[in-house]
Amino acid sequence: MIEVREIQKSFGEVEAVAGVTFDVGGGEIFGFLGPNGAGKTTTINILCTLVRPTSGSAALAGYDVVSKASEVRASIGIVFQDPSLDERLSAYENLIFHALVYSVPKDVREERIASALDMVGLWERRRDIVRTFSGGMKRRLEIARGLLHHPKVLFLDEPTLGLDPQTRNKIWEFVHDLREKENITIFLTTHYMDEAENCNRIAIIDHGRIIALDTPAKLKTMVGGDVITLSTADDEAAAEQIKELHGLEATAQDAKLILEVPDGEKFLAPLVRSLDTPINSISLRRPTLEDVFLKLTGRTIRDESAGALDSMRSHVRMRRR
């Protein structure tokens, strides 16, 4: 459905996208996961014909994004990262505008608008001017709008940034539902790890390059198994003993020991039995995509300050809205 070959885009000195190649199949949910400035939005803008690539080529539903731009535009829907509503119109009027420019057939127009508004919980507010909406409500309206014309390919650029968990879940339910019914292809960018788990395949992108591309499960096997976190009465002694008995290197982090083991469930009982030091707590978790990113780049996508950065970004977003 989407074929991208060696796409590269420079803005003056800055190389936003440094030659990426990938394919997305029909009906697939494909995700771009990467830190700020990695080139996610630029890639989307190229695919949806708003930005011309400096070099390389991309095709969508068989149409080249440069030479067949209007055919591409007819096949896609997009939820932009930045606000794009007309704040002086009502929610309903924004959707009618969209339905008109996307030639949604007249006989299904009202019904589509109603179900889209219903999905995002804005039916009751349909006559209100968008300017009076909260940031989250505006975001929900944009998502409803992007889905209105049932595109073949839907681009979601950080669709749920700043939304509460219930709304995020609801939107994901709708997206999965729509994909099943209409077999639409979804391309999303995010830096929410849990959101990325919704994808069939994920490309991890950093500095304009794809550094890994696979299913979430496969990506996580790159980490080398499960992660065990434990805290004991004497961590130093425990670490020594673990090395002695199991040949494993435990790393200390935040007054806790962290172990990477191939099969965590099987290893847990022997580990507990083998330690002389009393154990205060122990937990086992599957590796996350965050661990994968850390492994690949040596950095976290969202290090300690990133949580704050993220909420600041959504704050800026809201303020601009």
Add this chain to the structure above:
Amino acid sequence: MNMNNLRAVYAIWLRDVIRYKRDKARVVSSLAQPALFLFVFGNGLARGLSINVATGGARTGYVAFIYPGIIGMTLLFTSMFTAVSIVWDREFGFLKEVMVAPISRASVAIGKALGGSTVALIQGGIVLLLSPFLGVKLSPLLIITVLPVMLLISFSLTSIGIVIAAKMESMEGFQVIMNFLIMPLFVLSGAMFPLTRLPVWLRSLTRADPLTYGVDALRGLILGPKLAEFSLALDLTVIALVGAIMISVAVYFFERQ
């Protein structure tokens, strides 16, 4: 132009009309500014300096003389403001929604030009309602002839505005446009003074101003052909030509965005 693009033109037009309807301040100010010019400035000047305008063998009071000019001013300001709202749309992101839609860029420019001219026509129409207070008699037939001419003028002016908006990066540039385009267009149009007996340099400047022909057409229609400088046919030809050229340039700019 196929059905989809026609529908897009309609959507873009409709959006501007809805936004205008909702903007009560604009409706009020559309009356306030012309009223200020006509009743205060016009009256003050005419009485204070006892001005009468005599041109082409016809004679009229100053306030009546500038009335078509003030209608032209209203069309000019409204058309420009509506067209330049494209820059706001770019700033607030709505333009992306339009640019990524499966419609021709020509329909975007044309929809915008029609939206701007409709709004300007309504604003100008409101100024027409002032005529009884100025001692100008407008017959229903005359109103029916004047309105399409006003629409044509508005279309040309909005197209000029769109060409500028397409090249404008941010709203900061608006002040520049106001000073270097809108005000000169207004002042040079002969809205406030007769075009006869001007020094040559000023005469050439007024003739280079498209609004001159708009004001002249309105003046000829409303006050009688004797007070007009050019024939109605010439006026309309120039306005239509400017409109055709400007909308083509606007479409071209949009296609390359």
